[in-house]
Amino acid sequence: MVDNYDESRSSGAALAATIEMDKDKRGKARTVKPLRQLWPFISRYPFLLTAFLIFLALAALLNLGITEALRVIVDCGFGGKEDVSESCARYALGDIGQMGSYFKFGMVIGLGLALFSALRFYFISVLGQRVITDIRKAVYNKLTRLSPEFFERVHTGEVLSRLTTDTTLIETVIGSSVSFAIRSIAVSIGALIWMFFISxxxxxxxxxxxxxxxxxxxxxxxxxxxxxxxxxxxxxxxxxxxxxxxxxxxxxxxxxxxxxxxxxxxxxxxxxxxxxxxxxxxxxxxxxxxxxxxxxxxxxxxxxxxxxxxxxxxxxxxxxLSGGRITQFTFLAFMVVSSTGFLTGTWTELLRASGATERIMELLAEKPHIKAPANPAALTNTQGAIKFENVNFIYPSRPTEQTLQDISFEIKPGETVALVGPSGAGKSTIFQVLLRFYDTQSGLVTIDGFPITKLSPQDLRRQFAIVQQNTPLFSGSAMENIRYGREGASDEDVIAAAKAAFAHEFIEKLPEGYLTDLGESAVTLSGGQRQRLAIARAILRDAPVLLLDEATSALDAESERAVQLAFEDMSKSKTTLVIAHRLATVLKADRIIVMDEGRIVETGTHKELVNNKGLYARLAELQFDAAASL
Ligand SMILES: Nc1ncnc2c1ncn2[C@@H]1O[C@H](COP(=O)(O)OP(=O)(O)O)[C@@H](O)[C@H]1O
Ligand SMILES: [Mg+2]
CATH class of the missing domain: 1.20.1560.10 (ABC transporter type 1, transmembrane domain)
Incomplete structure (x- = not known):
């Protein structure tokens, strides 16, 4: 579980790596003990389990019974000399001594065996599927709760293999192997005893x-x-x-x-x-x-x-001993031998499933790194005042690099603040800390005076609308992607947000407009189009604080200006923290915070900073080039 899969790999390579790893791990378990951990999942369904056990026992009994029926048919039904003897008479269905009465007996036993076997199969299969569905849900529920730190440590391919391969392994075991194994053992023991009595x-x-x-x-x-x-x-x-x-x-x-x-x-x-x-x-x-x-x-x-x-x-x-008894004996012997042979194959399967169970249980035991406080404070009517006080932060996956060093700043409700600085300065990290994807090593982050660690993470995150740097979208339509920002928003609201984000026009031109399927992670869109969808999603969210991480970097000058206007409109009533490279955005900010190598190096308005002749002035000259002279 704690293996290092932190290298980034393309998905195919990830698959190959997962397979390699699966190979190493397969059959890792030496015992079937971990299978015990499935019990809490199984015991939730006492009815299915009891029904299975009852029909298992009945089927096993009739499995032995069918050999007795064979004997009766051979010895009595074939009209042997024993046809009215004690050992025949007790099985006759109908007139004793009538040939047909013994065949009828055989048929009844056979039908019973078929019926109980079918019921046994039904109950154990449903139980198996039920348990595995619960496990899949439990795994996914757990995964959606885990912090980003977990996904840095464990490769996505590996995580997905738990959800698919490992659960399937368990499914076969509960649904068939265990059932067959129990049946084989029960039948073998019964058959052996009977064989001994026969001869x-x-x-x-x-x-x-x-x-x-x-x-x-x-x-x-x-x-x-x-x-x-x-x-x-x-x-x-x-x-x-x-x-x-x-x-x-x-x-x-x-x-x-x-x-x-x-x-x-x-x-x-x-x-x-x-x-x-x-x-x-x-x-x-x-x-x-x-x-x-x-x-x-x-x-x-x-x-x-x-x-x-x-x-x-x-x-x-x-x-x-009689001809029928010998026939019966041979069948019993055959059952014992074939069951034993089958069991040895099952053992390997059980071991593999045991390994799978172990891995899944490890995952289910995983604790999110971000813990919700026991009695979270309630945020109501958020104003959006944000404060960082002497914040120090190191990414857990990169312990040697201090990503944020002694960061302190304050943003008043309704203010627009720009974060600028070279790439790798730690700007996006500020957002990560603010959304509490990671806990800081020291310092205090507050919203409206509440330390963010005193709030429930969900409540905290509801206060933000974010446009992330790489604009992740989902498969589905434009409508669905924008509505991701606010569940239950009306079509009109979605379209209004799209218009504000300057996305309406291109969406309308798609083959099926807002309902066009955009492909996996919306790959069919250009960078600029994706960004506009992400902006529309954030606009629709309508949260008190707006976080923009290079949100307009892929837009052309014209659409950027239009989007900018929309943001300005919104940011009047909202606290806005914007990471930007372009001067147009930065100029509009009430204040600019300049970061370099994890520190705040300068703060001020555009004018003050240009006069300061520090990092900002240099960046403005280089990056904002011509525009800087405005
Ligand atoms: N998840 C992560 N794990 C480890 N290091 C990270 C992670 N994300 C960013 N970093 C590192 O932290 C530093 C700051 O990154 P970031 O905040 O994204 O910079 P910026 O947004 O200013 O370009 C960089 O050196 C980057 O490599
Ligand atoms: Mg960044």
Whole structure:
């Protein structure tokens, strides 16, 4: 969980990395103990669980019962000499001695077995799905609560694999493996006991022959699992690599590397084929061995049994062994042997699910770094007064760099303050601290006099409308993206916000206007268009404090001016903190705070700062160039 996945990777590479990592982690768990942690999720559904256990028990009983039915059919139904004996009579459905009555008995048992098996399957599958749905929700609920710090530490690909791969592993285990395992154990024990009662001699014979079939089956089965895992890994790696290349198809084609990409992919899938072929060969061999040994063993047991029957008849015909009993015995033996074989495969599956459970539970135990106070103060009628007092801050993922050093400033309600400074100065970090995505190491940040740590983070964040530097948007339509700012806003409000953000015109021109699907993270828009949507979203939010982080950097001069006007309109009634590079924005501010290397180096109006001949004057000269002379 605390592995370092802090390098930024493209999504394809991330997938490949996740797969690599999954491979290392797979089967990490040595015991099935972590599976116990699923109990709280399972015990929430006592009805499903009880129903499953009842039908499991009934199905197991009838599983044994069906072998008895077989015996009755063979011994009695076929009209053997015992057809009215005690052991037949008690099973007759209808007239005792009638051939059909024994077949009817068999059918009833068979139907019962089918019914209980179906019900068992139904209840355990629903339980499995129910539990896994709850776990998925719990994981996602937890993820949305965690602080940005967590996502710096754990790679998104890794997080997503918990949500998908790991939960699926658990799903198969609860839904099928465990159910089959319990059934196999129950049936095996019952069958063994019954076998012993039928004939201890034959049982010992099976105990001697069984391992001869089982051991090669277990060994070969293990080999098959290793091989199929390696072919899965190969395929996953090839897909990861292909995903990366297709994601950057323009780069591939621009560098004319298509042939190389094809060769790489072809090599990877050929390797997968080779691994599969090996697996198929081993599997075929296993079929040969198991069928061969199994059949010989089974018929051998019957042969031995038959001679026992013959011997018994020769010495006076006791009622114990009969053709039907031998048939029944063979079936019971078959059930024990095949269940045991099945269980060994299940064990590996249980271990994998156990590893998955461990990882998921680790995630569920993760605590958000930002803690809400026990009795949060209530913010009402926020004025938007903001104050930083001697704030020092270091990003947890970069402990060697003091990102904010002794920052103090104050913004009065309704004021507009510009933050300027070279990139990396710490301007965006001020916003991060203000929204309390990170806690500072020392100093005090207040809004309307309340220390932000005394407020609930949600309540605090409701006071802000932010336009972030990289303008993250979501897949969906323009309408949905803008409405993200205020749930339940009317279409008219959304359109008004879009107009204010100078976005209305381009949105109208999209094929389906406001309802056009913008693609994943709205990739189909240009940088400037994305920015205008983000601005509209912030305008719609209508919060007391407006935070703009280079919000107009991708706009052309004309639309910037228009957006600027909209902001000016808004900022009359709101506190505005704006990070900007362009003079047009900065000039309008009541005050300018100049930052460099995590410190505030100057504060003042444009005029004062230009006269100061400090960093601002230099920046103004360089960055604001011609405009600076205005
Ligand atoms: N999440 C983060 N983790 C670690 N370091 C960060 C993070 N975000 C920003 N930084 C670092 O903090 C410094 C200030 O960044 P930032 O506030 O974004 O600068 P600005 O917005 O002024 O360009 C930079 O050196 C940057 O690399
Ligand atoms: Mg920045």
């Amino acid at each position: 201890w001699k034959l049982t010992l014979l099976v105990a001697a022959i069984g391992p001869i079939v089982l051991i090669p089956a277990i060994l070969i089965g293990k080999r098959i699992r290793v091989l199929s895992r390696s072919s899965q890994d190969n395929l996953a790696r090839a897909s990861g690599r292909a995903g990366e290349s297709l994601g950057a198809i323009q780069t591939v084609q621009a560098f004319t590397r298509e042939a190389k990409e094809r060769a790489d992919f072809s090599e990877a899938v050929e390797k997968t084929f080779d691994a599969h072929k090996k697996r198929i060969l081993v599997r075929s061999f296993m079929t040969l061995i198991i069928f061969g040994l199994g059949m010989i063993g089974m018929i051998g047991v019957m042969w031995f049994g038959a001679s026992e029957v013959a011997a018994a008849q020769a010495t006076g015909g006791e009622d114990g």
